Amino acid sequence: MHKTLAMHLLAAVFLAGATTHGAELRGHGGPVRAISVxxxxxxxxxxxxxxRAIIWSLETGEARDVLLFHDGEVSAVAALPNGRFASAGADGRIAIWQTGRAEPALILQGHTGPVADLELSPDGSMLASASWDTTVRLWPLxxxxxxxxxxxxxxxxxxxFLADATLVSAGYDATVIxxxxxxxxxxxRAIMPTPLNTLVRAPGDRLFVGGADGRVRLLDRRGKVQLEVQALRKPVIALAATPDPNYLAVAGIDDGILLLDAMSLSxxxxxxxxxxxxxxxxxxxxGKTLLAGGADHLxxxxxxxxxxxxGAATAGRADPMARYAGNPDAEVFRACVACHTLDPKDGHRAGPTLHGIFGRKIASVPGYHYSPAFRKMDIVWTPETVSALFELGPNAYTPGTKMPEQTISNAEDRAALIRFLQAETRTD
Structure with missing residues (x-):
């Protein structure tokens, strides 16, 4: 995989990451390659x-943890028992995270190529990893x-994984094992007519594979094709199945998301x-809603x-920015509310509270776990330094921090963000 960082305009201080409360998650600075609930x-x-990997609350839309560890893109995440998560990607390493901790609780190493997928065994005891080094590994947790x-x-x-713990793998060699x-x-082993990008198990051990030819195929336990459909014009990139036998979701390059009947593939x-x-x-x-990670970073x-x-209006939850209705400066800040609070009583989220930010030295809010790179910097947050952060971007201004790459190129938008923060983060 290429170490690609896609740019995205997200107006936030320290980390962008707003959401329409469980319906739209904004916070990444590149395409969202993996999701695990x-x-x-x-x-x-x-x-x-x-x-980056980010841990979100689907109930509140808050980004709880931003996990900075990997040297390249994060292409796989997996929810684990006891509130843990795993992440892996282009650097070949697998990090095991405990919610609320800034550093991995465990690092699994052995792959010599990017890790493309992670799956938890049915009993929760093993983590499987698929790699571009042509191997699959089973890690005892x-x-x-x-x-x-x-x-x-x-x-x-x-x-x-099938229900009896049989592990199934699929690859660019057009092989299912x-x-x-x-x-x-x-x-x-079963050979398919096309390179394979993704697979998913549906209830009843129904196994679906998605290929470079845009087709979705249903396989039996011997790898025989039982049913297939030309779902997309271009390669199938992602599949997901509901926990009941009703639906299969299919996505690719530019065909939208296709919702299929999981039994007939209609x-x-x-x-x-x-x-x-x-x-x-x-x-x-x-299975009532579907989450989709896009190339637009959302x-x-x-x-x-x-x-x-x-969205906020249909999700049945209050808009956290409703109190600022009519304030055009507030709209520039909208991308920050999932990761940052303005009131110190609300505490920290994925980023520290912004209360009292101006005049504050970088990495100085008590109780927040900053990245080591942030703690070494000698910056005081002023209107000028906050503006420079978004004019230059975090990679240039605060390299090595948790922040996704993001810029605000328009000077008027940067000025609007500063005005809003000056009005809403005062300590007097």
Whole structure:
């Protein structure tokens, strides 16, 4: 994978990350490559080309943790037992995170190429990783040496566990391999007509694969194609299945999101993404909504029953910026409210509270865990330095920090942000 950082205009201080309260997540500085929803349905992890993983609350829309560790894009995330998450990507390393901690609780190393996918075993004891080094690895989460599975001839792109813990892998070599959980049992190999990008298990061990030819295929446990459909004109990039046997979501480069009947593969509806490529999909709310990570750096949410894209007005929650209605300066700040509070009583989110920011030395708010790079800097936040942060971008002005790359090129917009912060973050 290429170490690509896509630029995005997100007006925030320290970290952009607003949301329309559970319906639109803004915070990444690059395409959103991976999404994983926790079993409780309340928390979601995302990974991006911007090298960050972010842990979000789906109930409030807050970005709880911004996880800075990887040297390249984060292409895989997975929810783990006991409130933990895993992230992996272009640097080949797998980080295990405990919610609320700024550093990985555990680092798994062994892959010599980018990690493209992570999957948790049905019993929660093993984490599987697929890599472009052509291997699959099984990591015991309780500790111990990883089991290395070799058999692919090219990049391994996707994984899925069947109910009996059989691990299935798919790769650019157009091969699907069923790896039995029993030691010594021979794997089953199936060759498809096209390179494979993604696969997903649906209820009843129905296994779907998505390929470079835009087709979705249903496979049996021997890898035989039982049903297939030309879903997209271009390669299938992402698949997701509801926890019931009803729906399968399919996404690719520029065809929108296709919602299929999971039993017949007939089209139910198309969700309009306005031409934005979708890199990742995950169902939430027990399969009632669909999250989609896009090339425009956002995660959007759709109501599956209606096909409606959710926003503040339809999500049934209050707009956190409603009190500033009519204030044009406030609109520039809208991208900040998920990660930053203005009132010190509201505490910290993914970024520190902005109360009293002007005149404050960088990395000096008590109780907030700053990145090491931030703590070493000698900056005092003033209207001039905050403006410079967004004129130059964090990579240039505060290199090595948690912030996704972002700029505000328009001087009037930067001035509006400063005016708003001066009015709303005063300590007197």
């Amino acid at each position: 926790a079993p409780d349905g309340k928390t979601v992890a995302t990974g991006s080309f911007d090298t 309780a500790g111990g040496k990883a089991r290395v599975l070799e058999g692919h001839g090219a990049n391994v792109n996707a994984l899925a 069923f790896w039995p959980s029993q030691a010594g049992a021979a794997p089953v 089209t139910i509806r198309t969700l309009d993404t306005s031409g934005v490529a979708v890199w990742s999909l995950a169902f939430a709310a027990g 995660v959007r949410e759709w109501n599956i029953a209606t096909g409606e894209r959710l």
